[in-house]
Amino acid sequence: MRLITSLTSPFARKVRIVLAEKNLPCEMVVDIPWNPDTTVPQFNPLGKVPVLMRDDGSTLFDSRVIADYLEQLKPWPMLVPADAMQMIAVKRWEALADGVSDAAAAVFIERKRPEAQQSPEWIERQLGKIRLGLRAMNDDLALNAYCVNATFSLADIAVGCALGYLDFRFPELGWRDEFPGLVRLADVLAQRASFAATVPVA
């Protein structure tokens, strides 16, 4: 297997962490989808990373599909619970955390445009999603050790990647000052080898 990835994408990081947690061998191919010479659209018509290339030449995207595929490929250690309702809970967390990552990535890209073309209203709308998303995650986590059923899962991976992306691109947001539950979770996750090995780098 090969993973087309960037070293900054929170979605690609999610998949890289799942691969590491499951100890699945996978070649990393770094490709920045924004570069003019990117090959990503050859493998994903949407032009986004991550893309998983299977050994039979077929490709999988996006990160949620890839994570689900890897769970089927190697169910242990289990990152998505077998129980249907717990599985839905994990996927809901993943959707929320990925939504925060989506909004953050959108702001980052918008701010790279010439200043005169940027829309402050649109940026504020995305920042609102980040703020409310963080609040919802912090409230839902409450005093629990992990997001779902006190057990490390794909939900924690998605949340950790969203928080890591905010630390990387938006340190000025200061989310750590406001959301103590998320700080506690992020600090626990940072100790895992899979998280330490995939910290975003420019």
Ligand SMILES: N[C@@H](CCC(=O)N[C@@H](CS)C(=O)NCC(=O)O)C(=O)O
């Ligand atoms: N929903 C997708 C989102 C992937 C995504 O937005 N990737 C960004 C990097 S963070 C990307 O490749 N953007 C390039 C583009 O939008 O053209 C997933 O979960 O894989």
